[in-house]
Amino acid sequence: MRLVLFGPPGAGKGTQAKYLATHYGLAHLSTGDMFRAAIKEGTPVGKEAKSFMDAGKLVPDTVVCGIAGEGIEKAGLDQFILDGFPRTIPQAEWLDAFLAESQADNYVVISLKVDTELIVERLSNRRMNKITGEIYHLTYNPPPIDLPAEVLLHRSDDQPEAIRERLAVYEADTAPLEAYFKGKNRLKEVNGVGEIEEIFDRIKAMLG
Ligand code: AMP
Numbered sequence: 001m002r003l004v005l006f007g008p009p010g011a012g013k014g015t016q017a018k019y020l021a022t023h024y025g026l027a028h029l030s031t032g033d034m035f036r037a038a039i040k041e042g043t044p045v046g047k048e049a050k051s052f053m054d055a056g057k058l059v060p061d062t063v064v065c066g067i068a069g070e071g072i073e074k075a076g077l078d079q080f081i082l083d084g085f086p087r088t089i090p091q092a093e094w095l096d097a098f099l100a101e102s103q104a105d106n107y108v109v110i111s112l113k114v115d116t117e118l119i120v121e122r123l124s125n126r127r128m129n130k131i132t133g134e135i136y137h138l139t140y141n142p143p144p145i146d147l148p149a150e151v152l153l154h155r156s157d158d159q160p161e162a163i164r165e166r167l168a169v170y171e172a173d174t175a176p177l178e179a180y181f182k183g184k185n186r187l188k189e190v191n192g193v194g195e196i197e198e199i200f201d202r203i204k205a206m207l208g
Contacts, residue, residue, distance in 0.1 A: 001026060002104065003081040004186075006177065007112035008170045009163070010119035010126070011192050012199060014135055016112065017083035019200045027075035030083040033133060034067050035059065054156050056165030058087060058173060065094045077104045087174045092181070109181045110203055112192035116167060123163050128153045141196065 001024055005013040014030060021028035035053060038046030045067060049059045058064075068085045077099065086092040099105035114122075125138040130153045136143040143152055157166060181187040190202050 001079060002099075002107035004086070004107055004109045005081060005083045005112065006109050006181070006187075007192060008114065008116070008119055008174070009166045010123040011112040011114045012122075012196070013083050013112060015196055016110075016200060016203060017081050019196070020203065021081050023200075023204070024081075025079060027071070027080045028083060029068065029071040029075065029080050029085070031059075031064055031068055031071075031085040031087075032083075034071065038067075054162070056157050056162035056169065058169055061088055061090045061094070065091060065098075068095070069098055072098070077102050082107075086177065089177060089180055092177055096184075107186065108188060108207070109186045110206070111178060111181075111187055111189045112199070113189055114192040118193065119167065120163055123158050124160065126155070126158050128155060 003020065003024075003026065005017050005020075007013055014032075017028050017030065020026060032053075035046065035049040039050050039053075040046070045063060048063055052059045064085060064087070068082070068091075072080060072082075082095075086095050096105050099107070122137060127136045127138060127143060128134065129136070129143070129147070130151050134143075135141075136152075156162065178187065188206050190199065190206055192199055
């Protein structure tokens with residue numbers, strides 16, 4: 001099974017990708033997580049990505065495709081879920097060409113539909129466990145009470161100014177991908193509003 005989770009920042013891609021990866025036994029490939037790990041390790045890719053990420057901008061396509069390709073190859077070109085990649089038309093074209101080389105370009109794109117107002121609310125209340133990568137919402141999915149405050153991260157790109165920039169970038173560079181995927185008959189739309197389990201059930205039902 002090859003899946004791509006598509007949607008604006010804050011649509012719940014990371015949360016649903018984790019659930020789907022566990023349920024279907026897929027490698028969870030999040031380019032955002034890969035960059036955050038690279039920044040932590042201080043690698044050249046991490047150093048290059050950091051300034052773009054902090055500003056809410058997209059990391060250049062060549063860097064992203066390189067890191068995504070490594071992840072897909074490690075997963076054996078099969079049994080993976082891409083979370084946050086591709087995010088531009090050139091990235092999608094690169095992915096199609098990369099997978100087609102191995103006759104592996106039959107993937108399904110799950111598009112999570114969520115209104116912009118809800119996205120801003122979700123992102124500004126989002127917190128992440130620095131150690132495990134677990135994602136929380138301060139109201140709807142609160143972190144455990146005994147979790148030390150210093151372990152909880154309010155991502156620098158989840159601050160109001162960066163959120164606005166990320167949404168503008170999404171509209172300009174990523175939203176046009178919907179038409180691209182539709183044209184290739186890959187796009188499956190799922191309502192991304194509701195309880196986490198409820199959205200997960202919708203995706204499973206859609207996948208059949
Ligand atoms: P995410 O965790 O998916 O929200 O990604 C966090 C940040 O990493 C994004 O705002 C971008 O700066 C960068 N990033 C992750 N994936 C991509 C991608 N496919 N293309 C460009 N930049 C990306």
